[in-house]
Amino acid sequence: MTATTTPEATFGVLPRADGSARYSHAGYTVTGSVNGPIEAQRREEHAYEAHVDVVVRPAAGHGGTRERHLESVLQSSLAQIILVKSFPRSLIQIVLQVENSPENDYVNTKLVQASLNFGIMPALMQTAVLALLSAGVPMRATATGTAVAIMHQDGAKQTMVDPSPRDIEKARSVHVLAFTSQDELLLAESEGDFTVKEWDLVYETARGICCRSRPQAKEGMAMLLDDESTGGPDMRQFLRSTMESKVAADLHWK
Amino acid sequence: MAGPTISLPAPIFAKISPHPFLVRSLTRSTAADHPPCRANGRATQELRPVRFNATSLSHAHGSALVRLGDTTVLCGVRGELLPVERIPQFRPVDKEELRQQGENNNGNCGDAIGRGELRDYDLLVPNIELATGSAPQFLPGVPPTTLAQTLSTRVYSLLHSTGLVQAGDLKIWYSPKEQRRGEDVEMGGTGDKEDGDEEERPVAYWVLYIDLLFVSFDGNPFDVAWAAVVAALRDTRLPVARWDPDREVVVCSKTERRRLNVRGLPVACSAAVFMEKEQSEAGAGPREGGHWLLLDPDRLEETLCKEVITMVVDCSDDETRIKSLEKQGGTLLGRELIRGYAGIAERRWKEVRTAME
Amino acid sequence: MNDRRRINGPAGATLAPFFDDAAPQDLDTRSTRSRPPNATRKLLLKTGVTPSASGSAYLEIETSAKPGLSGLKLSCSVHGPRALPKSAPFSPHIVLSTHVKYAPFATQQRRGYLRDSSERDLGIHLETALRGAIIADRWPKSGVDIIVSIIEGDQDRETSKLQGDEVWDMMNTLSGCITVAAAALADAGIDCVDTVAGGVAALVQDADDGSAPSIAVDPIPSEHKRILAACCVAYLPTRDEVTNLWFRGDLPASDLDLYTSLVGHGIQASKNANRVLIDCLSGTVG
Numbered sequence: 001m002t003a004t005t006t007p008e009a010t011f012g013v014l015p016r017a018d019g020s021a022r023y024s025h026a027g028y029t030v031t032g033s034v035n036g037p038i039e040a041q042r043r044e045e046h047a048y049e050a051h052v053d054v055v056v057r058p059a060a061g062h063g064g065t066r067e068r069h070l071e072s073v074l075q076s077s078l079a080q081i082i083l084v085k086s087f088p089r090s091l092i093q094i095v096l097q098v099e100n101s102p103e104n105d106y107v108n109t110k111l112v113q114a115s116l117n118f119g120i121m122p123a124l125m126q127t128a129v130l131a132l133l134s135a136g137v138p139m140r141a142t143a144t145g146t147a148v149a150i151m152h153q154d155g156a157k158q159t160m161v162d163p164s165p166r167d168i169e170k171a172r173s174v175h176v177l178a179f180t181s182q183d184e185l186l187l188a189e190s191e192g193d194f195t196v197k198e199w200d201l202v203y204e205t206a207r208g209i210c211c212r213s214r215p216q217a218k219e220g221m222a223m224l225l226d227d228e229s230t231g232g233p234d235m236r237q238f239l240r241s242t243m244e245s246k247v248a249a250d251l252h253w254k
Numbered sequence: 255m256a257g258p259t260i261s262l263p264a265p266i267f268a269k270i271s272p273h274p275f276l277v278r279s280l281t282r283s284t285a286a287d288h289p290p291c292r293a294n295g296r297a298t299q300e301l302r303p304v305r306f307n308a309t310s311l312s313h314a315h316g317s318a319l320v321r322l323g324d325t326t327v328l329c330g331v332r333g334e335l336l337p338v339e340r341i342p343q344f345r346p347v348d349k350e351e352l353r354q355q356g357e358n359n360n361g362n363c364g365d366a367i368g369r370g371e372l373r374d375y376d377l378l379v380p381n382i383e384l385a386t387g388s389a390p391q392f393l394p395g396v397p398p399t400t401l402a403q404t405l406s407t408r409v410y411s412l413l414h415s416t417g418l419v420q421a422g423d424l425k426i427w428y429s430p431k432e433q434r435r436g437e438d439v440e441m442g443g444t445g446d447k448e449d450g451d452e453e454e455r456p457v458a459y460w461v462l463y464i465d466l467l468f469v470s471f472d473g474n475p476f477d478v479a480w481a482a483v484v485a486a487l488r489d490t491r492l493p494v495a496r497w498d499p500d501r502e503v504v505v506c507s508k509t510e511r512r513r514l515n516v517r518g519l520p521v522a523c524s525a526a527v528f529m530e531k532e533q534s535e536a537g538a539g540p541r542e543g544g545h546w547l548l549l550d551p552d553r554l555e556e557t558l559c560k561e562v563i564t565m566v567v568d569c570s571d572d573e574t575r576i577k578s579l580e581k582q583g584g585t586l587l588g589r590e591l592i593r594g595y596a597g598i599a600e601r602r603w604k605e606v607r608t609a610m611e
Numbered sequence: 612m613n614d615r616r617r618i619n620g621p622a623g624a625t626l627a628p629f630f631d632d633a634a635p636q637d638l639d640t641r642s643t644r645s646r647p648p649n650a651t652r653k654l655l656l657k658t659g660v661t662p663s664a665s666g667s668a669y670l671e672i673e674t675s676a677k678p679g680l681s682g683l684k685l686s687c688s689v690h691g692p693r694a695l696p697k698s699a700p701f702s703p704h705i706v707l708s709t710h711v712k713y714a715p716f717a718t719q720q721r722r723g724y725l726r727d728s729s730e731r732d733l734g735i736h737l738e739t740a741l742r743g744a745i746i747a748d749r750w751p752k753s754g755v756d757i758i759v760s761i762i763e764g765d766q767d768r769e770t771s772k773l774q775g776d777e778v779w780d781m782m783n784t785l786s787g788c789i790t791v792a793a794a795a796l797a798d799a800g801i802d803c804v805d806t807v808a809g810g811v812a813a814l815v816q817d818a819d820d821g822s823a824p825s826i827a828v829d830p831i832p833s834e835h836k837r838i839l840a841a842c843c844v845a846y847l848p849t850r851d852e853v854t855n856l857w858f859r860g861d862l863p864a865s866d867l868d869l870y871t872s873l874v875g876h877g878i879q880a881s882k883n884a885n886r887v888l889i890d891c892l893s894g895t896v897g
Contacts, residue, residue, distance in 0.1 A: 064615050068400050069407035076560065076583035169370070175579075184585035188592065191415040191578050196596045199576065203589055311684075311763055314716040324662040328762060330716030333628065340623030379620035383724065386712070387688035387758030389663040394710040394758055398616045406618050461625045465715040467760060469686055470661040493628055506628040553663065 007126070007233055009242045011134045019135020021127055025233075026147075026162040027102035028123035032131035036092030050087035052079040052094065056124060059098045070124060077187045078128055081180060083138045092137060096124050102165050118191065119165055121176045122147050125187070126235070133243060143186050144210040144235035145178030148202045150194060157198070159205050173198065177206035181236065210235050268293060273558055277530055280546055294552050301523075301550040301602060304478075304609050306485050316490025316514070320482040323552065324472035329482035331490045333460040335426075335504050341375055346456060371421040371459075373414055380409045380464040382479055388471035389553060405475055408580075409466075409483060412566060416520050416577050418487060419462065423515050426504055428497035429454040457497040458504045462490075473552035476564055480522040485610060490514040519610070520568045520577045523602040525595070526551040526559035527586050545586055549598065560584050563592070567599040574600050617724060627720060643817075644827065644834040649876070651810075651829040651883045652682070656791070656891040658798040664688035666799025670791035672765065672783075683784060684763040687791040689799040691755030699754075704747035706754040709738040711761065711788055718764040729777070733759075733785055736857055740789045740845035741796065743854030744807040755801060759788045765831075778859060779813065779832045782843040785857065786811045789845045790884045797892050805847035807854055808888050810880030812873050813841035814860065826873060828880045844877035848885050853878070 007025035014020035017033035024030070037050055044051045054075045056067045074096075082092060101120060122145040129143050149163035149171035160167060168174050173192025180186050190199065212234045268275045279293045291297050302323035311317040314330035321327075338344050372378060384392040384402045392399070398406075413419070430453075464486065466479050491513050493506035530544045548555050551562075561584025566577040574596065581587055587595075646652070653673035661667035666689040672682040692705055699706070711733040713722040726734075741757065765783040786809030793807045813830040816822075816837045824839055832838060840860020844853050853874075862869055 062615055065403040065407045065410075065618055068403040068616075069411075072400055072404045073582050080560070080584055180585060182585075185581070185588050185592075186585055188579055188581040190576070190580075191411065193416075194576050195573060196576065196593055199579070200589070200593070311716055313719055313763065317716070326660070328714070330714065332716050332721055334625035334721065335628060336621050336623060336625045340621070340625075342622060376619075376621040379618055381617050381715075381724070383714075386686075386760045387664055387690055387710075387756065388661060390690050390693075393690065393756055394712060395708075403616055410618055461620055463620065463715065463721060467714050467762070469760070470663055470667075470688075472663055493630070495628070503629055504626075505631045508630050 007235070007238050009126075009130055009238075011130070011242075011246050017135070019131050019133070019137070021130035021134050022099075023123060023127040023130055024100070025123055025126070026119070027100070027164060028098070028120055029100035030096055030098050030120075030123050030127040032094060032096045032124075032127040034092065034094050034128075034131040034135035034137060036135065036137060037087040037090035038093065040089060040091035044091060045089050048088050049084035050082070050090045050092050052082060052084065052092050054078065054128070055093070055095045057095070057097045059101050070121065073121070073187070073189065074124060074128060077125070077143070077178065078132070080186065081129075081139050081141050081143055082132065083140055086138055094128050094131065096127055098124075118147055118174045118176055118189070119163065119168055121145065121189065122162075122178070125178055126239075129239070130242070134246075141180040141182050141184075142239060143178050143180050144239060145176060145187065146206050146209045146235060147174065147176050148205050149174045150192070150198055150202065159201060161205065161209060173202075175199070175202045175206070177203065177210070179207065179210040183207075183211045209233065212236060264293075268554060272554060276528065276555065276558060280528070281530075292548060293554065296550075298546050299549050299598070301605070304481060304606055306481075306610050315492055316486045316488075318482050318485035318489055319469075320478050320485060322474060322478045322481075322550070324470055325474060325478050326469040327475075327478045327482045328467045328469055329479075329486040330465050330467075331486045332463045332465070333424075333490075333492045334463060335458050335495070336375065336377070336461045337458045337504065338456060341459075344375075372419070372424075375459055377421065377424050377459055377461050378410070378413050378419065378464065379461060380406055380413060380466065380483065382406045382409065382466045382468070382475075384468050384471065384475070386468055388468035392468070392471060401475070405479060408476060409464075409479060412480065412520070412578055413464075413483070416518065416566070416568075418484065418516055418518065418520070420515060420517065421459075423492075424460040424462070425456050426458040426460070426495045426497065427454055428457040428499070430499070458495070460492055460495075462487075471553065473554075473556045474524050474550050477522045477524050477550070480520075480566070481606060481610075484516070484519065484521075487514055488516045488610075490516075518568045518570050519603075519607060520566045521599070521603040521606045522564055522566045522578075523549075523595075523599040524551070524562065524564040525549045525598070526555060526563075527561035527584055528555065528559050529586075547587075547591070561586055563587055563595060565595055565599040567596065567603050569600055569603045574603075614724070644831070648825060648827040649879065651880050652831075654790070654884060654887040656794055656887050658794055658891060658895050660686060661688040664690055664795075664799075666795045666797070666801070668791050668794035668798055670787055670794070672787060682763070683761075683765040683787045685759055685761055685784075685787050685791045687757065687759045687788075687795040689755060689757050689792075689795045689801070691799070692750045692753040692801065693755070695752055695754045701752065703751050705745065705750040707738050707742055707745070707747075708754065708756050709734045709741070709792070710756070710758045711737060712759070713761045713764060717761045729781060733781065733788060736785050736843075736855055737788050737792060740807060740809070740855035741792055743845070743852070744793065744803045744805060744847060745796065746802045746804060749802055755799075757792050757795065759792060761788075779830065779838050779841055782811050782813075782841050782857065782859070783829070783831075785809060786843050786845075786880070786884070789855070790888060794888055794891060798895070805849050805852075806885060806888050806892070807845050807847055808881045808884040809843060809845050810877045810882070810884055811841060811843045812876035812880055814839045814862070814869070814873060826876050828876050828883075840873065842873050842877050844874060844881055846878050846881040846885075848882055 010022045013022045014033050019034040022031045054071045056070045125145040149160045150173045151158045152172050173194040175190040178187035305321045307319040309317045309319045314332050316331040318329045382405045385394045491511040494510040495504050495506045498505045528546045563581040565579050568575050655671040657669045660669045668687050670685045715722050789809030812828050814824050815827050815835040816824040840862050842858040845855040
């Protein structure tokens with residue numbers, strides 16, 4: 001459960017779905033499937049755009065109110081990056097099954113409800129994006145997300161990337177940020193006790209992780225990047241290289 | 255050239271074509287001294303005044319009625335007892351651990367442990383009921399909607415993360431020594447033979463059921479619900495309880511009540527981003543058309559906006575502390591706007607504090 | 612059992628606080644009725660509390676002098692008339708659906724979120740009471756929803772459990788529901804033949820010495836030693852018609868006069884409520 005494991009992803013784990021992906025990082029493993037565009041049910045049908053339906057299933061038990069909250073956050077974010085206007089009156093269904101989460105392995109944690117939605121959010125987001133790519137759903141941009149915690153240790157402030165549930169419990173504040181591939185802030189969820197200044201710091205850190213490999217900015221940001229290279233994995237580069245290896249494998253016959 | 259002009263009364267225009275209706279009211283060219291306003295007559299940055307009404311629900315331990323324009327929420331807090339025998343995996347907090355924690359946190363004694371207790375034993379149970387006919391889309395007889403569930407989760411989560419209520423206030427202790435000493439005096443100091451090594455121990459917890467009933471719904475449910483929760487908790491007085499070792503039950507005093515110690519005053523402030531274009535066409539890079547940040551959106555505006563932001567701040571101390579930030583559903587609110595939003599939330603905090611007191 | 616769509620709280624069930632019964636001054640809690648037997652409690656009625664609904668009303672019955680005895684607080688919203696869903700069969704008249712729900716904090720025992728049988732019962736009584744008042748064939752193929760939330764039940768905090776008189780409380784609640792729903796219907800502009808209002812009368816015995824029971828209007832169970840029978844009527848004053856009558860209790864079958872006079876007193880109570888209703892509505896219009 002060390003915070004700095006490298007992310008891993010596999011495509012096409014579910015043969016019957018239009019697209020699927022398994023993603024694991026920081027102790028979380030999530031499998032996602034995407035079906036769509038398919039026919040929408042009457043009550044979900046929208047005359048001008050596709051309805052994005054997100055279902056989150058916890059590692060054990062049934063989903064509760066916490067899952068509904070996660071779903072609604074993901075739904076509103078993913079509907080922004082999918083080109084929903086291209087598929088009117090249809091449905092894009094995303095199912096995310098949590099397979100493993102570090103929350104399971106310690107005492108007194110209830111599975112159904114807990115206030116910490118935070119650790120798992122980036123993993124869900126990442127899986128959904130990968131599964132959407134695997135299904136070939138047209139998107140305006142991809143998205144990358146990360147979790148950052150601010151810890152107070154021995155009187156010093158410290159940011160921590162991909163905190164474990166234990167760290168989240170001890171942290172002063174926990175933040176989840178997601179960026180689109182055009183470096184726009186797509187999602188920002190924070191909880192705890194922090195100031196605008198601290199949030200700025202978090203923003204910088206998260207941006208460093210999510211939006212690093214921007215070719216045209218590379219030279220200018222080199223200095224900055226060197227300073228922050230300890231900051232954690234490079235999510236966008238990861239997304240790109242995963243996709244590249246998938247394409248390479250798909251086109252192997254050529 | 256021009257076809258027959260049809261003029262529609264505003265409510266019908268709003269109903270059949272809400273988006274152009276709102277765009278029209280926001281862009282209407284008016285005199286210079288009269289800035290364009292929203293369909294509800296407010297300026298874009300204008301919040302509805304919040305009002306707290308004292309209520310006295312006799313079956314609840316604390317209650318509050320909060321109105322924000324046409325949104326009205328009633329909150330009732332009721333305490334029920336949870337004896338420790340009923341808690342699976344009950345694990346009393348070690349005194350030593352508590353002290354250590356206290357030292358580490360420079361005086362914030364047992365904060366994290368207390369929070370852990372609240373969460374592990376699930377002592378706070380907030381639920382939001384929208385299906386009271388509070389708006390045409392919320393009719394009873396159906397299970398809670400996604401919105402109701404999301405709101406409940408957000409309140410639940412914020413209750414824990416802000417540490418508004420401390421576990422210490424909800425814990426009922428039994429200290430055999432003290433009680434025996436009291437009895438001794440009464441009985442004339444007969445034998446302290448059985449003065450065993452029984453230690454002070456927790457016997458039960460109060461569980462706070464926080465129920466929110468929407469009487470009327472006109473947008474911005476979270477801000478109102480949260481304000482009602484805070485006001486009701488500040489109003490809460492739990493009966494003084496003690497353990498009766500003979501009957502082995504917790505008995506509460508009928509007359510004595512103790513005020514719940516509510517820490518801080520977090521205030522939520524929400525806004526929505528309204529786009530001039532209903533959503534930019536596929537692939538269009540930078541978005542065309544203007545956008546407005548509408549503070550405290552009403553029901554019509556909420557249905558037309560995708561990107562929303564909620565910031566919870568507490569300015570009780572000198573420095574503004576942000577307790578929660580939620581921004582989702584769009585990409586327009588970037589770093590600068592969010593930083594600026596803290597100022598708006600501060601302003602709201604002052605208004606709410608004045609209204610509450 | 613666990614409701615997955617709500618936050619449920621601890622796994623082990625919690626207990627309602629158990630109060631120390633030692634306090635001696637509380638032993639003699641039975642207050643006696645201060646009103647004359649034919650006087651109802653004061654009503655407060657207000658329309659338009661839920662602007663997003665077609666019509667709405669709020670009703671509060673004054674708390675009696677003793678603290679701890681709560682008055683009834685009801686809020687009602689009306690949605691409609693609106694088109695029935697396509698799946699519904701054709702209906703030549705308006706379809707009423709009534710929902711009565713106690714708030715979780717309305718009564719001594721915490722109420723769950725799912726409707727229980729007493730709430731369904733109240734809903735059915737309310738529907739029959741209103742059906743007689745609405746001019747139903749004016750809206751074919753449409754429906755109207757009438758939702759009453761009981762914010763605070765008419766229940767004594769301490770004594771009611773001892774007596775097991777929930778039923779009598781329910782009668783008072785029903786009469787309030789009828790009145791508040793009539794106000795909300797009028798606020799929604801739904802045509803009715805008359806304004807309907809509820810009233811309760813009970814046959815009570817105040818002394819132990821076997822004296823003849825007397826009839827009291829708008830009874831509070833805790834103010835009487837024993838309630839033998841009670842009835843709740845929904846009454847249309849200008850038409851002199853009763854739309855719903857709920858009678859409960861033990862009465863000798865031979866004494867028909869007693870029945871009629873009990874109902875008569877119920878009607879009297881309903882007329883009092885109607886006066887408040889008319890005042891409230893004419894205040895809104897005028």
